[in-house]
Amino acid sequence: MQRLTDAQREHALASLPAWGYAPERGGLIQRRFTFANFTQAFAFMTEVALHAEKSDHHPEWFNVYNRVEITLTTHDAEGLSERDIALARRIDAIAARFAPAP
Numbered sequence: 811m812q813r814l815t816d817a818q819r820e821h822a823l824a825s826l827p828a829w830g831y832a833p834e835r836g837g838l839i840q841r842r843f844t845f846a847n848f849t850q851a852f853a854f855m856t857e858v859a860l861h862a863e864k865s866d867h868h869p870e871w872f873n874v875y876n877r878v879e880i881t882l883t884t885h886d887a888e889g890l891s892e893r894d895i896a897l898a899r900r901i902d903a904i905a906a907r908f909a910p911a912p
């Protein structure tokens with residue numbers, strides 16, 4: 811899997827405004843989600859996990875109660891690849907089906 815060029819990354823991230831880029835580990839993207847409660851957060855994580863397993867591309871994540879923080883990067887590319895962008899889009903689509911935190 812090829813690492814994205816700077817121009818490819820900037821183009822992709824323009825359509826993922828909630829995701830922040832960090833140059834660590836060759837390049838990664840991160841987003842924080844807040845749900846109504848732990849049950850909602852974990853239901854979201856379950857949907858993401860099932861998709862991740864099917865597509866063999868997995869989030870690094872941290873959950874406390876209603877908060878889920880997600881990091882995406884591609885190990886063999888040593889940075890950001892199209893697979894991270896595709897997973898970020900799918901994660902956004904899944905999250906959009908959940909009610910936001912009150």
Ligand SMILES: C[C@H](O)[C@H](O)[C@H]1CNC2=NC(N)=NC(=O)C2=N1
Binds near residue numbers: 866869870883
């Ligand atoms: C062997 C297996 O395909 C790899 O370890 C996959 C699994 N899931 C992965 N997920 C993510 N986010 N990055 C990877 O590089 C990655 N590699």
